[in-house]
Amino acid sequence: MKKAIVILMLAVFGYFLAITFLDPQFEAERNRDGVKKFYLDKTVSELKTANTVTAIVVNFRGFDTLGEVTVLFLAATALGSILFKKRHHIGDRTVLLPASAIVGSGAKLIFPAITLLGVYVFVHGHLTPGGGFQGGTIIATGFLLMLIAYRDFSISHNILSVIESLAGIGFVTFGLLGFMNGGTFLQNFLGTGVLNDLLSGGVIPIIYILVGFKVAAELTGLIYTVLHEKG
Amino acid sequence: MVGSPVFLIAIPLLAAFLIPLLGMVWKELVRIVPGLVLAYLTFLSATLYIDVINSDTIVETIAGWRAPWGIDLVFSPLTGFLSTIMTFMGFIVWLYSYRFKRNVEFEAAKKYFIFLMLLVAASVGIVITGDIFNQFVFIEITGISAYALTAFYTGRNSAEAAFKYLVMGSLSASALLIAIIIVYAQLGTLNMAEIAANIDNMNVEYRIIAMIFFIIGIGVEAEIFPLNGWAPDAYTEAPGPVGGAFAGIVVKAGIYAMVRMMFTLFNISGPMQILIIIGMITLIIAETSALRQDKLKRMLAYSSIGQMGLVLVAFGMGTQAGVFAALFLMLNHAIIKPMLFLSGSYLEFNTKNKYIKEITGMGKKMPVVSAIFVLGALAISGLPPFSGFWSKLSVLTAAADENMILIITLVLIISLVEIVYYFRVINRLFFFDYDLEISVEPHKPGWNGMVALFVLAGIILFIGFYPSSVTGFLDLAARDLMDTHDYINNVLQLGQSIIQ
Numbered sequence: 001m002k003k004a005i006v007i008l009m010l011a012v013f014g015y016f017l018a019i020t021f022l023d024p025q026f027e028a029e030r031n032r033d034g035v036k037k038f039y040l041d042k043t044v045s046e047l048k049t050a051n052t053v054t055a056i057v058v059n060f061r062g063f064d065t066l067g068e069v070t071v072l073f074l075a076a077t078a079l080g081s082i083l084f085k086k087r088h089h090i091g092d093r094t095v096l097l098p099a100s101a102i103v104g105s106g107a108k109l110i111f112p113a114i115t116l117l118g119v120y121v122f123v124h125g126h127l128t129p130g131g132g133f134q135g136g137t138i139i140a141t142g143f144l145l146m147l148i149a150y151r152d153f154s155i156s157h158n159i160l161s162v163i164e165s166l167a168g169i170g171f172v173t174f175g176l177l178g179f180m181n182g183g184t185f186l187q188n189f190l191g192t193g194v195l196n197d198l199l200s201g202g203v204i205p206i207i208y209i210l211v212g213f214k215v216a217a218e219l220t221g222l223i224y225t226v227l228h229e230k231g
Numbered sequence: 232m233v234g235s236p237v238f239l240i241a242i243p244l245l246a247a248f249l250i251p252l253l254g255m256v257w258k259e260l261v262r263i264v265p266g267l268v269l270a271y272l273t274f275l276s277a278t279l280y281i282d283v284i285n286s287d288t289i290v291e292t293i294a295g296w297r298a299p300w301g302i303d304l305v306f307s308p309l310t311g312f313l314s315t316i317m318t319f320m321g322f323i324v325w326l327y328s329y330r331f332k333r334n335v336e337f338e339a340a341k342k343y344f345i346f347l348m349l350l351v352a353a354s355v356g357i358v359i360t361g362d363i364f365n366q367f368v369f370i371e372i373t374g375i376s377a378y379a380l381t382a383f384y385t386g387r388n389s390a391e392a393a394f395k396y397l398v399m400g401s402l403s404a405s406a407l408l409i410a411i412i413i414v415y416a417q418l419g420t421l422n423m424a425e426i427a428a429n430i431d432n433m434n435v436e437y438r439i440i441a442m443i444f445f446i447i448g449i450g451v452e453a454e455i456f457p458l459n460g461w462a463p464d465a466y467t468e469a470p471g472p473v474g475g476a477f478a479g480i481v482v483k484a485g486i487y488a489m490v491r492m493m494f495t496l497f498n499i500s501g502p503m504q505i506l507i508i509i510g511m512i513t514l515i516i517a518e519t520s521a522l523r524q525d526k527l528k529r530m531l532a533y534s535s536i537g538q539m540g541l542v543l544v545a546f547g548m549g550t551q552a553g554v555f556a557a558l559f560l561m562l563n564h565a566i567i568k569p570m571l572f573l574s575g576s577y578l579e580f581n582t583k584n585k586y587i588k589e590i591t592g593m594g595k596k597m598p599v600v601s602a603i604f605v606l607g608a609l610a611i612s613g614l615p616p617f618s619g620f621w622s623k624l625s626v627l628t629a630a631a632d633e634n635m636i637l638i639i640t641l642v643l644i645i646s647l648v649e650i651v652y653y654f655r656v657i658n659r660l661f662f663f664d665y666d667l668e669i670s671v672e673p674h675k676p677g678w679n680g681m682v683a684l685f686v687l688a689g690i691i692l693f694i695g696f697y698p699s700s701v702t703g704f705l706d707l708a709a710r711d712l713m714d715t716h717d718y719i720n721n722v723l724q725l726g727q728s729i730i731q
Binding site: 075 | 235237240241244245247248249251252255291292293294295296299300301302342345346349356364365368369371372375376378379382409413419420421436437440443444
């Protein structure tokens, strides 16, 4: 009986999902333009940012990004308290299999390249596809590789936490500087430069680099915590 | 000028990132800084609220892009009222828990204070934002802080409670995201005022589906009936002050989001059967469940869910009087329920297994805490001359105006049920002898907790004797919620004067 009700409810839920997403009408004729055209115009004319997605993420809806960065920070902080089980001795790994020599020497070779790619992706976040979140994730994968390859590879939790905090403080501080200089929080108060230059877009690249550092530090910390289960 | 509405969000976030660094300098800062931040937020919110009452709604743009394009914060008589209550209750909860885990576990205490501060800040964010996606982000922040606080005592039961909450919260967040996607696909905007102005352009079938997903998405935080399975467990397993914060702050934000969605976003006027029906079912099931509980916090949790059902019923009437009554109930509940949780967790702390029967005779050992608990119990069940009486009376008069006999009957019967289960506790507290066999020797409550409890008790008595001191504010807030046209005008036009 209980199962029948559950199945019935799931069927209703699925039906609604299906009819909505078989035709979400993204391109339907509407009476209004929406925000799309405005974003595309202003990104080029005022923000001088080549990547519209970055302009939306960091400037138009930068407040949401600040919130998402906080979500990540909270998730990283909370991980130790929600996901816990019987602890190993400090320093012991959950994954106890040793890596092979191929992985070991390969990791040493690839690690700097991965880090460089990550830095490239978040420094060029306003010019090419990618940005802080993506670049940070790439750097974290580099650390994951090192942690898998070498059992004695360790990262100081304090340093990660300092980087994380400083990047977060930097984000909010730039927001507040915008408030002081332009009147609204997160306002783009620096000169925007020339479209497609590395130094263009005002505060957008600065904030995205900070996000990159923060995401890299947080994800590395997450991997480290889960692998070592120190909490 | 002490600040602008955006500081209500920016300052706590800044402090949250700072706290890990400050903790390395001096460990005590980890508990002092959140208190200072919450005190500042209360002060800022109250000052802005007085400004808003005397002049006009504040609409703040963010990143220099006006309303439909950028994100905006709306500080109106309604949102200002709620944000002031929330920040104040956040400060009280902080005061109560100031000595929590002091000199015992530094890491745990640090996390606790960060989560508590962000829980309050994000709940305020849910209320003051004027953008549905931004609201979603704040619901996420509130949710994650709440899961972490539920799992705080890393035991088997709290892990189960947190996991249950986590699964329900994440599923509902996905539903909310689906609703937002549908609205955006249809209208091409995320701004609440812009959506409200154009809601008639949306296909009817999509409007209904979006509304269903919105209700599922917000319902978990608002504790409506089929979605509140997490609540009793979470309230029971979380640390005592956190239960108070959930009841006083998080649920209020959830209810606000729900009501804003119905009244403004979908621009419904007149009685809303769906809110009344959901509210009634929630009310009946929660209050009858509360009657059967043998653990104190669990009983309080069910009582809290029931009260939220009553609030939804009152909002559902859709009249000025109904909204007024609902806001009055929210105000009273935001003060009384945390007081019950805070004093109740002192009582419960001195028992072995947290059962109601174990607090037998505690009234003689801890007379002040017990008296405050009794005051809260009398006030929440709506006995005169306490504040709860006036809010229940206004629900009854609002229902009587609309000839809703069923609601009147239900509210009166439920009040009787409430009196039964609260008097069961009061009876055990004062009219039985203390028995060391089943309880432990009581600890003395700290001065900070007592100050917090006395402040709350004072407010309840004050509102009880002078209800006219708050009715003016409530009236303005109710009018603000009812007037969708004014909201749209405020947001979309005031924005124009800000941009060059």
